[in-house]
Amino acid sequence: MNKWYLEHNPDDDIAVSTRIRLARNLRAYPFENRMTPEQKKKLLSDVKTLLQNASLKEKMELGFIELEKLTPEQNFSLVEKHLISPAFSQNPKNAGLALSPDESIAVMINEEDHIRIQTLSSGLNLKQTLQAANRIDDILDASLLYAFDEKLGYLTQCPTNLGTGLRASVMLHLPALEANGVIGRISQMVSKLGLTIRGTYGEGTRVNGAFYQLSNQVTLGISEEGAIENLRAIASQIIAQERASRSAELGDYMEDKVWRAYGVLSSARLLTNDEFIELVSILRMGVSQGILKGISYGEINALINTTGPATIMAQEGRAMEAGERDKLRAAIVRERLYSLNEN
CATH class of the missing domain: 3.30.590.10 (Glutamine synthetase/guanido kinase, catalytic domain)
Incomplete structure (x- = not known):
């Protein structure tokens, strides 16, 4: 379901x-x-x-x-x-x-x-x-x-x-x-x-x-x-x-900001939770302004709901140091964005 x-x-x-x-x-x-x-x-x-x-x-x-x-x-x-x-x-x-x-x-x-x-x-x-x-x-x-x-x-x-x-x-x-x-x-x-x-x-x-x-x-x-x-x-x-x-902010600066956020999220090897939230916030605005195609709000919501520090550890079934969580979070985000791009 x-x-x-x-x-x-x-x-x-x-x-x-x-x-x-x-x-x-x-x-x-x-x-x-x-x-x-x-x-x-x-x-x-x-x-x-x-x-x-x-x-x-x-x-x-x-x-x-x-x-x-x-x-x-x-x-x-x-x-x-x-x-x-x-x-x-x-x-x-x-x-x-x-x-x-x-x-x-x-x-x-x-x-x-x-x-x-x-x-x-x-x-x-x-x-x-x-x-x-x-x-x-x-x-x-x-x-x-x-x-x-x-x-x-x-x-x-x-x-x-x-x-x-x-x-x-x-x-x-x-x-x-x-x-x-x-x-x-x-x-x-x-x-x-x-x-x-x-x-x-x-x-x-x-x-x-x-x-x-x-x-x-x-x-x-x-x-x-x-x-x-x-x-x-x-x-x-x-x-x-x-x-x-x-709408008032649309232009080259906004487009550049969105694509920079997408670039980091799709290639980073370490992502802290705070950095992820700030970047995915920009990504979400890029989707709403038509800058990014093929990504739904539901898919962004799913990323947020599955990559919190405790949620990552609960999914793995063990306690983890911050650096290990950041590495896994980055991998989850990269994989999800890659699959969306493929579709």
Whole structure:
């Protein structure tokens, strides 16, 4: 089965991915920070059984992963692929993950909240991604008693998630706006509209390769539909600004920059992860501007999702020094670009 990031969806020249996350807690248990290990173990077992049964009844494939059984490399590879949060990876005891084969559905159990339902898709695809999350939510809601208040909505450990419990985000590739120095101004603007711009891996993380997360901040006093429509409208405006900025930069300098990046990626024998991300960011812009032919956004997404430091080590099944990873990363990228050129 193809991974979600290989699919083509609207605006995927700028919008790399769409993510929906629903935070849910069960009335029968205290919040995570007050739960005993025995309670966490029982919650994990109950939700795992429910999801396994649902997989059979709903014809929905979901594998199950117990985080404490993973190697450190396998664990952090899930973070690199945006399937779990960094905080979740650091607390693997009694933590579980239900994951679909295409990795578009990830249900975290015993995260900051009892259950966090996450769905992913490529491009700017908020409505469909929310529908996928709501399908999982409905399955769980039919058998579990959620902690819900008529006035406050879904109760969550962090008060900022009260209400819908919804965090919707769009990963935007904004190299032209970043180069023009306007990201700070855009960030101030969107904050007045109930949104926030974060780093590549979310709150408190740095930006790599001009990949920014745009997400909602307001969860109380607004419907799920209202929240994602607000996000869609603002994301569309930023996408239009990025496209206009890219068009203004077209010329010999941009073409030279793109081909230089392609040259390094297709011939380098050592590639650090940071260097790779910066170069593949340029490559992605070259594809969007028609400078590079025969390479899809899905194929670039696949390169990014399979060459993170932990992911390389997880695929190899062993810990590796940085230099060895850099050598293998360069070989993977060379081989993939060569095969695309052959086709």
